[in-house]
Amino acid sequence: MSTSRFTLYYYYSSFCSQKVLLALFEKDCRFNRKLVNLHTGEQNSPDYMRINSDGLVPVLKDGEKIIVESDKIIEYIDKEVKSGPKLIPDPNTSAGREVLRLRNLMADINVRLLTFGVIANQELSISGVKMPRIFLKIISGRSGRDMVTNLERNAVKYPDLRQAYLTKAEKTRRSIDDAFKKENVVKCLDDTERTFDQLEESLQSSQAGVSGKEYWLTGSQFNVADILLAVIMDRLTILGLEDRFFSKSRRPLLFDYQQRIGQKKSVQMLRAEAKKIGPLLLLSSVKSVAPYVGSVSVLVLAVGASIWYLKNK
Numbered sequence: 508m509s510t511s512r513f514t515l516y517y518y519y520s521s522f523c524s525q526k527v528l529l530a531l532f533e534k535d536c537r538f539n540r541k542l543v544n545l546h547t548g549e550q551n552s553p554d555y556m557r558i559n560s561d562g563l564v565p566v567l568k569d570g571e572k573i574i575v576e577s578d579k580i581i582e583y584i585d586k587e588v589k590s591g592p593k594l595i596p597d598p599n600t601s602a603g604r605e606v607l608r609l610r611n612l613m614a615d616i617n618v619r620l621l622t623f624g625v626i627a628n629q630e631l632s633i634s635g636v637k638m639p640r641i642f643l644k645i646i647s648g649r650s651g652r653d654m655v656t657n658l659e660r661n662a663v664k665y666p667d668l669r670q671a672y673l674t675k676a677e678k679t680r681r682s683i684d685d686a687f688k689k690e691n692v693v694k695c696l697d698d699t700e701r702t703f704d705q706l707e708e709s710l711q712s713s714q715a716g717v718s719g720k721e722y723w724l725t726g727s728q729f730n731v732a733d734i735l736l737a738v739i740m741d742r743l744t745i746l747g748l749e750d751r752f753f754s755k756s757r758r759p760l761l762f763d764y765q766q767r768i769g770q771k772k773s774v775q776m777l778r779a780e781a782k783k784i785g786p787l788l789l790l791s792s793v794k795s796v797a798p799y800v801g802s803v804s805v806l807v808l809a810v811g812a813s814i815w816y817l818k819n820k
């Protein structure tokens with residue numbers, strides 16, 4: 508039974524989904540969930556491509572209305588949901604302009620390249636990539652190239668979606684190539700370093716302007732800029748890059764910020780959500796070997812029966 512007018516199509520480990528989840532949790536907004544398993548390629552099924560022809564999560568459905576792009580979804584939620592704090596201040600105010608500046612600054616961090624690039628070049632991680640081994644196996648193995656082949660196959664199979672499938676196949680091929688070129692990933696990490704310098708400066712001015720300990724990126728209100736930063740920091744931590752980007756000695760205010768966001772209920776809810784990936788992957792991997800397990804059992808039974816027959820003959 509539907510409990511809310513909103514339905515979110517999302518996946519636990521997707522960075523863009525996490526931004527939207529955190530926004531929904533901050534707004535204390537109820538929503539229906541539709542998990543789109545990126546590891547089994549559900550986002551490329553014709554049914555899903557007919558909802559979002561880019562074959563990407565997240566997607567928000569509000570009745571018949573479909574909203575794509577995480578930033579647009581957050582803007583939509585902020586406008587439509589009256590509960591919870593205002594996440595996006597009016598851009599005509601100085602606070603609003605500062606939030607917009609920080610959103611643009613963080614939008615330039617290529618989280619996809621960082622994620623796949625560090626997984627493909629794990630020597631770039633400082634403390635080691637903290638992802639379930641099975642997850643690493645799935646994304647660093649052949650799965651990317653298999654995905655391209657499947658997309659091209661679907662382009663033939665579903666003529667109404669031909670262009671969408673071909674476009675996605677091309678984009679996927681390019682992003683896999685980029686992630687395997689170490690110099691791209693190194694440059695991306697260096698650019699992120701400069702962004703983090705600016706974020707540390709923002710925290711300095713925010714701290715100076717707020718009396719008390721509860722200060723966030725642009726002042727006392729946790730807003731969309733903080734949502735972006737919280738999710739980026741969690742991703743960098745998973746990639747084993749926390750000591751490079753927000754260690755106590757290099758960027759103390761960001762280090763402290765990371766400790767403080769962990770006390771927020773919405774962030775705890777988000778982290779609990781991200782953890783669900785482990786059991787799900789285990790389940791899909793068991794399912795994928797299940798047919799073989801089935802035939803192996805039949806074989807074992809057959810061999811056992813033959814031995815028994817020969818012995819008792």
Ligand SMILES: N[C@@H](CCC(=O)N[C@@H](CS)C(=O)NCC(=O)O)C(=O)O
Pocket residue numbers: 521522523524545550562563564565575576577578
């Ligand atoms: N600009 C889009 C990007 C969405 C996106 O890249 N989603 C990723 C997960 S973070 C995805 O669905 N990947 C699956 C795929 O590439 O097949 C947004 O902000 O929503």
